[in-house]
Amino acid sequence: MSKTSTNGMCEHCGAGFKYQIIHNGFNESSYAYCDSCGMTALLDGWKAPQGIDIPIHQEIAPRTEPLLQPCTCGGTFKASAAPRGPRCAEVLSAEKATAWIEEDAAGTSMGWRWQRSWRGLYCIIVDDRVVHDNWCASVRAT
Ligand SMILES: [Zn+2]
Numbered sequence: 702m703s704k705t706s707t708n709g710m711c712e713h714c715g716a717g718f719k720y721q722i723i724h725n726g727f728n729e730s731s732y733a734y735c736d737s738c739g740m741t742a743l744l745d746g747w748k749a750p751q752g753i754d755i756p757i758h759q760e761i762a763p764r765t766e767p768l769l770q771p772c773t774c775g776g777t778f779k780a781s782a783a784p785r786g787p788r789c790a791e792v793l794s795a796e797k798a799t800a801w802i803e804e805d806a807a808g809t810s811m812g813w814r815w816q817r818s819w820r821g822l823y824c825i826i827v828d829d830r831v832v833h834d835n836w837c838a839s840v841r842a843t
């Protein structure tokens with residue numbers, strides 16, 4: 702479930718996009734989305750700064766938000782934020798995304814069901830818009 706598909710579709714403007722679904726159990730990772738452009742931040746549990754406890758296998762906790770560098774767009778990576786359409790920057794519906802996510806998964810993983818939420822084990826990367834381990838310099842230096 703980490704191969705790139707091109708079947709993503711924005712329910713607001715109809716724009717197609719490519720995406721990847723990331724299983725946060727394989728990489729012991731955590732994630733967050735930018736609250737203004739929907740960029741994904743992926744945090745590898747093994748690369749977290751010493752003493753920083755991140756909730757792996759799911760989205761970050763709000764306490765982790767201030768430890769991350771802001772997004773290149775000026776937005777903030779938040780536990781409660783959601784991915785956005787790459788063209789119109791409207792928040793995508795995890796419910797509506799079920800149609801194209803499960804269509805792509807059909808045949809690759811018998812009985813697999815999309816979690817229908819932007820929280821939980823899986824996260825999405827839209828149009829390769831991702832930053833990795835974007836810890837603030839102050840916590841990384843410890
Ligand atoms: Zn759109």
Ligand SMILES: [Zn+2]
Pocket residue numbers: 735736737738739740772773774775776777
């Ligand atoms: Zn952003």
